[in-house]
Amino acid sequence: xxxxxxxxxxxxxxxxxxxxxxxxxxxxxxxxxxxxxxxxxxxxxxxxxxxxxxxxxxxxxxxxxxxxxxxxxxxxxxxxxxxxxxxxxxxxxxxxxxxxxxxxxxxxxxxxxxxxxxxxxxxxxxxxxxxxxxxxxxxxxxxxxxxxxxxxxxxxxxxxxxxxxxxxxxxxxxxxxxxxxxxxxxxxxxxxxxxxxxxxxxxxxxxxxxxxxxxxxxxxxxxxxxxxxxxxxxxxxxxxxxxxxxxxxxxxxxxxxxxxxxxxxxxxxxxxxxxxxxxxxxxxxxxxxxxxxxxxxxxxxxxxxxxxxxxxxxxxxxxxxxxxxxxxxxxxxxxxxxxxxxxxxx
Amino acid sequence: xxxxxxxxxxxxxxxxxxxxxxxxxxxxxxxxxxxxxxxxxxxxxxxxxxxxxxxxxxxxxxxxxxxxxxxxxxxxxxxxxxxxxxxxxxxxxxxxxxxxxxxxxxxxxxxxxxxxxxxxxxxxxxxxxxxxxxxxxxxxxxxxxxxxxxxxxxxxxxxxxxxxxxxxxxxxxxxxxxxxxxxxxxxxxxxxxxxxxxxxxxxxxxxxxxxxxxxxxxxxxxxxxxxxxxxxxxxxxxxxxxxxxxxxxxxxxxxxxxxxxxxxxxxxxxxxxxxxxxxxxxxxxxxxxxxxxxxxxxxxxxxxxxxxxxxxxxxxxxxxxxxxxxxxxxxxxxxxxxxxxxxxxxxxxxxxxxxxxxxxxxxxxxxxxxxxxxxxxxxxxxxxxxxxxxxxxxxxxxxxxxxxxxxxxxxxxxxxxxxxxxxxxxxxxxxxxxxxxxxxxxxxxxxxxxxxxxxxxxxxxxxxxxxxxxxxxxxxxxxxxxxxxxxxxxxxxxxxxxxxxxxxxxxxxxxxxxxxxxxxxxxxxxxxxxxxx
Numbered sequence: 063x064x065x066x067x068x069x070x071x072x073x074x075x076x077x078x079x080x081x082x083x084x085x086x087x088x089x090x091x092x093x094x095x096x097x098x099x100x101x102x103x104x105x106x107x108x109x110x111x112x113x114x115x116x117x118x119x120x121x122x123x124x125x126x127x128x129x130x131x132x133x134x135x136x137x138x139x140x141x142x143x144x145x146x147x148x149x150x151x152x153x154x155x156x157x158x159x160x161x162x163x164x165x166x167x168x169x170x171x172x173x174x175x176x177x178x179x180x181x182x183x184x185x186x187x188x189x190x191x192x193x194x195x196x197x198x199x200x201x202x203x204x205x206x207x208x209x210x211x212x213x214x215x216x217x218x219x220x221x222x223x224x225x226x227x228x229x230x231x232x233x234x235x236x237x238x239x240x241x242x243x244x245x246x247x248x249x250x251x252x253x254x255x256x257x258x259x260x261x262x263x264x265x266x267x268x269x270x271x272x273x274x275x276x277x278x279x280x281x282x283x284x285x286x287x288x289x290x291x292x293x294x295x296x297x298x299x300x301x302x303x304x305x306x307x308x309x310x311x312x313x314x315x316x317x318x319x320x321x322x323x324x325x326x327x328x329x330x331x332x333x334x335x336x337x338x339x340x341x342x343x344x345x346x347x348x349x350x351x352x353x354x355x356x357x358x359x360x361x362x363x364x365x366x367x368x369x370x371x372x373x374x375x376x377x378x379x380x381x382x383x384x385x386x387x388x389x390x391x392x393x394x395x396x397x398x399x400x401x402x403x404x405x406x407x408x
Numbered sequence: 409x410x411x412x413x414x415x416x417x418x419x420x421x422x423x424x425x426x427x428x429x430x431x432x433x434x435x436x437x438x439x440x441x442x443x444x445x446x447x448x449x450x451x452x453x454x455x456x457x458x459x460x461x462x463x464x465x466x467x468x469x470x471x472x473x474x475x476x477x478x479x480x481x482x483x484x485x486x487x488x489x490x491x492x493x494x495x496x497x498x499x500x501x502x503x504x505x506x507x508x509x510x511x512x513x514x515x516x517x518x519x520x521x522x523x524x525x526x527x528x529x530x531x532x533x534x535x536x537x538x539x540x541x542x543x544x545x546x547x548x549x550x551x552x553x554x555x556x557x558x559x560x561x562x563x564x565x566x567x568x569x570x571x572x573x574x575x576x577x578x579x580x581x582x583x584x585x586x587x588x589x590x591x592x593x594x595x596x597x598x599x600x601x602x603x604x605x606x607x608x609x610x611x612x613x614x615x616x617x618x619x620x621x622x623x624x625x626x627x628x629x630x631x632x633x634x635x636x637x638x639x640x641x642x643x644x645x646x647x648x649x650x651x652x653x654x655x656x657x658x659x660x661x662x663x664x665x666x667x668x669x670x671x672x673x674x675x676x677x678x679x680x681x682x683x684x685x686x687x688x689x690x691x692x693x694x695x696x697x698x699x700x701x702x703x704x705x706x707x708x709x710x711x712x713x714x715x716x717x718x719x720x721x722x723x724x725x726x727x728x729x730x731x732x733x734x735x736x737x738x739x740x741x742x743x744x745x746x747x748x749x750x751x752x753x754x755x756x757x758x759x760x761x762x763x764x765x766x767x768x769x770x771x772x773x774x775x776x777x778x779x780x781x782x783x784x785x786x787x788x789x790x791x792x793x794x795x796x797x798x799x800x801x802x803x804x805x806x807x808x809x810x811x812x813x814x815x816x817x818x819x820x821x822x823x824x825x826x827x828x829x830x831x832x833x834x835x836x837x838x839x840x841x842x843x844x845x846x847x848x849x850x851x852x853x854x855x856x857x858x859x860x861x862x863x864x865x866x867x868x869x870x871x872x873x874x875x876x877x878x879x880x881x882x883x884x885x886x887x888x889x890x891x892x893x894x895x896x897x898x899x900x901x902x903x904x905x906x907x908x909x910x911x912x913x914x915x916x917x918x919x920x921x922x923x924x925x926x927x928x929x930x931x932x933x934x935x936x937x938x939x940x941x
């Protein structure tokens with residue numbers, strides 16, 4: 063939750079970035095990303111410090127009866143919880159500057175190791191879902207826009223609204239029951255077959271295990287792209303240049319490819335890159351349903367159990383990730399749409 | 409909310425799930441019994457598998473072995489230890505160990521390793537509390553002396569739960585790659601999804617039938633789905649999900665010491681000072697007649713049927729199934745008439761005719777708190793309120809956050825859950841010295857007779873004396889004790905059973921009464937599991 067708020071904030075900051083950065087671009091971007099990271103770190107820490115969850119309580123959990131005050135003091139000492147919050151934050155920030163993000167309380171491993179391991183797993187899931195939702199959403203949006211007002215448009219729009227309002231968790235469970243339990247086409251869990259050792263699973267098996275989680279994630283992410291593309295397509299279709307092309311006899315696929323696609327792609331691309339933060343949020347739920355060992359699961363654990371080093375590490379990492387996504391979106395948008403480039407030059 | 413939605417989804421889809429063919433799940437050697445098991449019983453230890461940090465604190469750490477072990481009836485049996493003795497003053501425990509045990513890396517397990525394990529665990533800030541240990545010293549190859557700071561008979565539970573680690577291989581990555589002398593060896597841990605273990609061919613005890621076991625870390629819905637799809641041989645599910653038929657599987661309900669009961673503040677408001685400036689006491693629940701009436705009016709069997717779906721048993725104390733439980737502490741219940749008589753005799757009468765009794769202007773009414781997210785405790789609290797209303801007591805069931813329970817647990821009744829393989833819990837819940845410490849004895853219960861029995865139990869140097877004293881604390885020959893026929897400090901309600909969908913062909917042998925919480929405790933008897941098809 064905390065992370066979500068922050069990454070959304072980050073997305074907004076990046077979106078608000080004026081396109082007229084000019085030649086100072088790289089420098090400004092660096093300053094921007096650094097100030098963003100400081101803000102994210104401070105914000106996340108303040109939220110964590112204000113949270114009523116006691117990390118030792120969360121760690122002890124059901125073993126309340128067996129862990130006495132002396133033992134609790136030992137746990138606090140091991141985690142360095144004795145110092146006042148400000149001192150802890152200062153110590154943490156000092157280490158971060160040297161590249162040390164600390165040790166996760168939950169996993170007992172360096173935070174960088176936890177994030178690297180988990181992100182590697184999440185990456186394939188998110189990448190596949192991102193591509194699927196982008197391509198499918200854009201294609202269907204184009205179709206709906208070109209056929210605006212017909213039954214095709216109505217069915218697609220209705221479907222998009224339905225998906226947009228369906229929780230990822232629920233869609234995941236539904237797909238799990240239909241495809242894994244009833245039809246048994248896909249496995250019920252994990253990133254590899256049950257009982258295999260790392261490296262034993264073939265690429266095909268991995269893809270097989272990736273399929274359903276990625277499908278779940280992309281299904282829900284399809285609708286915003288679809289609806290925005292539809293709107294952009296309708297606008298492009300009603301423009302003077304399309305009317306002119308029509309007057310010259312352009313029809314069908316040619317018209318769409320040459321006059322509409324590029325104009326409609328702008329919003330879809332921006333949206334798709336800006337949606338990286340939502341993809342994170344969605345992957346969290348999809349990973350939980352399918353026991354897919356990604357960053358989402360680590361994030362939930364870190365938040366529920368007040369693993370401050372891990373939580374801050376993930377917050378910083380996602381901020382950078384989302385910032386990079388938005389920056390990339392800017393670049394691609396400018397390549398696709400010359401008008402955006404002109405604005406920069408001015 | 410998600411739980412309800414899930415239950416609905418699962419229920420709605422039961423019909424189409426019926427066509428599922430049940431596979432055995434495990435890799436089968438041609439026609440014969442499978443050599444591999446797949447278990448979806450949750451319980452991943454995120455921190456890893458280091459006993460000095462708390463892994464295996466319920467006993468049976470799987471990768472390591474312990475000095476003693478508890479059998480199916482929770483009686484102590486030797487394991488690594490051949491025998492042990494406690495000095496007269498209870499301060500020195502001398503343990504002799506087997507000389508024929510080796511770790512999976514081939515190195516022999518010696519008294520030095522045992523001493524190292526205990527000393528390390530005593531200093532580590534983990535989940536196993538060995539703070540009473542002053543030091544452990546190996547006096548020769550096979551003898552180790554554990555010196556305590558004060559006598560503590562329950563220290564025997566550390567002997568039964570602390571897995572011995574090798575001093576020579578206990579480095580930084582031990583938690584990820586444990587080396588031990590247990591029946592299984594960790595082969596691969598893929599965090600967040602599965603853990604694969606293989607049989608330790610050199611294990612000194614009974615060899616398990618299965619060569620390889622995979623633990624899959626699905627959540628409860630995922631486990632049920634995996635069971636339905638025939639991908640696992642065992643799936644732990646909460647009782648609420650355990651009412652469905654899964655083809656090829658039977659439901660195994662295993663007794664546990666996991667229990668639920670109502671804690672009463674036993675002192676009047678302001679009678680004792682709390683630590684700091686917290687409020688302590690409740691004038692209604694401080695009255696013995698009220699507490700006894702609640703104990704008599706509730707219908708425990710109906711709670712088991714209605715709230716636990718039948719997966720449980722009525723509770724009379726905090727440790728019914730353990731050897732130190734006291735069966736004679738059970739009272740006749742489901743009798744609101746008798747409860748009403750008790751209240752009449754104590755002067756509680758309903759004079760204004762609103763269905764709730766009063767005494768000297770005080771209404772027989774108190775709040776019963778439960779954590780709002782726990783649907784099981786909610787069900788119990790609401791039903792208890794209904795049951796005692798017939799006797800003229802008003803119970804206001806309130807679902808609140810743990811933070812609010814923290815603030816109010818000394819002034820209001822709370823629906824708690826406990827249950828441990830270690831009677832230290834009983835000491836903590838009822839000894840007057842633990843009043844207001846952590847979550848222990850939140851009701852500030854104090855009885856000289858009970859304190860004396862608990863002290864005797866703690867200071868005992870042999871198990872039999874300790875067990876007798878623990879039982880006496882619940883109810884002694886003079887009729888004193890903290891249970892319902894004594895001071896009725898709590899109204900214990902139910903003991904839970906843990907439910908597992910288990911392949912019809914998998915025989916679990918004799919199962920051990922499980923501690924609080926699902927999961928790996930079920931593997932305590934894994935060396936006795938067998939395939940019967």
